[in-house]
Amino acid sequence: MADPKIAVVFYSTYGTNHQIAQAAADAARAAGAEVRLLRVAETAPKSVVDGQDAWKTQLAAMQDIPEVSPADLEWADGMFFSAPTRFGVSASQLRAFIDTLGGLWSKGALANKAVTATTSAQNPHGGQEATILSLYTTFMHWGAIIVAPGYADPIKFEDGGNPYGYSTSAGKFDETGKKSVAFQMNRLIEVTRKLTA
Numbered sequence: 582m583a584d585p586k587i588a589v590v591f592y593s594t595y596g597t598n599h600q601i602a603q604a605a606a607d608a609a610r611a612a613g614a615e616v617r618l619l620r621v622a623e624t625a626p627k628s629v630v631d632g633q634d635a636w637k638t639q640l641a642a643m644q645d646i647p648e649v650s651p652a653d654l655e656w657a658d659g660m661f662f663s664a665p666t667r668f669g670v671s672a673s674q675l676r677a678f679i680d681t682l683g684g685l686w687s688k689g690a691l692a693n694k695a696v697t698a699t700t701s702a703q704n705p706h707g708g709q710e711a712t713i714l715s716l717y718t719t720f721m722h723w724g725a726i727i728v729a730p731g732y733a734d735p736i737k738f739e740d741g742g743n744p745y746g747y748s749t750s751a752g753k754f755d756e757t758g759k760k761s762v763a764f765q766m767n768r769l770i771e772v773t774r775k776l777t778a
Contacts, residue, residue: 585770658777
């Protein structure tokens, strides 16, 4: 059986989702997948980014990671998305990238691919579940196969319990989070293998 091709796509302002994506990519490689770790392009004005030292520093820290393109999603068998919450939906940078995918969608190139999502927000009630669910609505339009973690592993009772996908408060990504992300990635790979067998 061929190794599944997994695209780990993330946007990160201050670093939490970068850490989540890196942990997801590490877990996918450990499971034998071919992995592309890809960042979403920054669309905020340079003056805004430069006005916040933490944002500017994080952007500089990611410069060696390729920016995602539609071709990467066409290549992938499975996709793992991570982006922060903004007012109950994903950050506009990720939405802007998603809005470039009409060509792939129109030819069915995103259909029947396994996909999952994670997020972070300022606090536990800051829209974490709503953000993941809004992404899943988009993925349903693609015809993709949503792979949520559910409560299919005891780690979900330790990590805060979001059955839709791992989520955390901004700046808080610990060993429990890494285990939860690894479980979610391994579940994605398991389903992807079945879909591509």
